[in-house]
Amino acid sequence: MIEQSRDSKMIQGLVAATFTPFDENGDLNLGIIPEIVAHLSECHLNAIFINGTTGEGPSLTEEERCAAAECYTSEAREKSLTSIIHVGHDSLPVSGNLAAHAARIGADCIAAVPPSYFKPSSIDGLVDHLAAIAAHAPQTPFFYYHIPRLSGAQFNMLDLLKKSREAIPSLIGIKYSCADLSTFVECTRFEGGRYNMLFGADEMLLAGLAMGADGAVGSTYNFLAPLYSRIISDFQAGDKDSAQLHQAKAAELIRIIIETAGMPGLKAAMTIAGFDCGPHRSPLRTPSPGIIDELRNRLDSAEFFCWNKP
Numbered sequence: 001m002i003e004q005s006r007d008s009k010m011i012q013g014l015v016a017a018t019f020t021p022f023d024e025n026g027d028l029n030l031g032i033i034p035e036i037v038a039h040l041s042e043c044h045l046n047a048i049f050i051n052g053t054t055g056e057g058p059s060l061t062e063e064e065r066c067a068a069a070e071c072y073t074s075e076a077r078e079k080s081l082t083s084i085i086h087v088g089h090d091s092l093p094v095s096g097n098l099a100a101h102a103a104r105i106g107a108d109c110i111a112a113v114p115p116s117y118f119k120p121s122s123i124d125g126l127v128d129h130l131a132a133i134a135a136h137a138p139q140t141p142f143f144y145y146h147i148p149r150l151s152g153a154q155f156n157m158l159d160l161l162k163k164s165r166e167a168i169p170s171l172i173g174i175k176y177s178c179a180d181l182s183t184f185v186e187c188t189r190f191e192g193g194r195y196n197m198l199f200g201a202d203e204m205l206l207a208g209l210a211m212g213a214d215g216a217v218g219s220t221y222n223f224l225a226p227l228y229s230r231i232i233s234d235f236q237a238g239d240k241d242s243a244q245l246h247q248a249k250a251a252e253l254i255r256i257i258i259e260t261a262g263m264p265g266l267k268a269a270m271t272i273a274g275f276d277c278g279p280h281r282s283p284l285r286t287p288s289p290g291i292i293d294e295l296r297n298r299l300d301s302a303e304f305f306c307w308n309k310p
Helices: 030-042 062-078 092-104 123-134 157-167 181-192 202-210 221-237 240-261 265-272 289-301
Strands: 013-017 047-050 082-086 109-112 142-146 171-176 196-199 215-218
Touching: 013 221, 030 062, 030 221, 047 062, 062 082, 062 092, 092 109, 092 123, 109 123, 123 142, 123 157, 142 157, 157 171, 157 181, 171 181, 181 196, 181 202, 196 202, 202 215, 202 221, 202 240, 215 221, 221 240, 221 265, 240 265, 240 289, 265 289
Parallel strands: 013 047, 013 215, 047 082, 082 109, 109 142, 142 171, 171 196, 196 215
Antiparallel strands: none
16 A cells, blocks of 8 residues: 655645647647756656646547657656656546556556446445456556536545545545635644645635645646745745736736637747647547737737746
């Protein structure tokens, strides 16, 4: 059985939810991944989260997910970054295959969302499903990926922790992408803080820290890590005003990205920051060149380029 205590938490600090790079034809473009991981290392990130929402994992084939996972994990190992591979899939056998593959290539952790078409009808059903996935990589630490606005799985995460100790011995924590902070803080305190709680809302990082987050996983950490590192250092130093000031700047930049280009604006912002990850895969729509130019101008006016590099 894998055991964790608060004194030996596996992951702390910033975790970049990586983009999956495509070429102009929409095929994988793995050649840019070493450059991306080197940048994340230079920005002092601690880990990367592969094939999740930001990485368009649900839109990739099983073979593509394996290829991206192999490349990112290898580069992360070279830079001493922890790798977390998302293995969730609507097909349980595919999810199991992805978990086993992650273990074979030496991923540090795996994570999974529940199926989103035929959803678990109860917390017990969710636990059973996750246990079946984790069983394919029993020695690899496992995170539940809680993102109810997309997965539709509206369960109390404290209940998940209570029911998982025996059923999922490899469960070490939750990637918590939800605004329900009252439950989040209960999870951070559960059994003396036994579980590794990673907060998943970039625009609310400061709130997550105040509620006891060990670390944070986010899309914008790819290109704004120094800004979020400043929020963390301000918080740890007890400088509330400075922490709020820098969190407000992060919120402003995120608002500009979403207002201008929607969710696909995040990948566009990565390109604007100097790392061209290519187009989106349908049904997401790649912003037009005109929209990208508008986004670049708005971000420049909001001091985006002051926070891209350490």
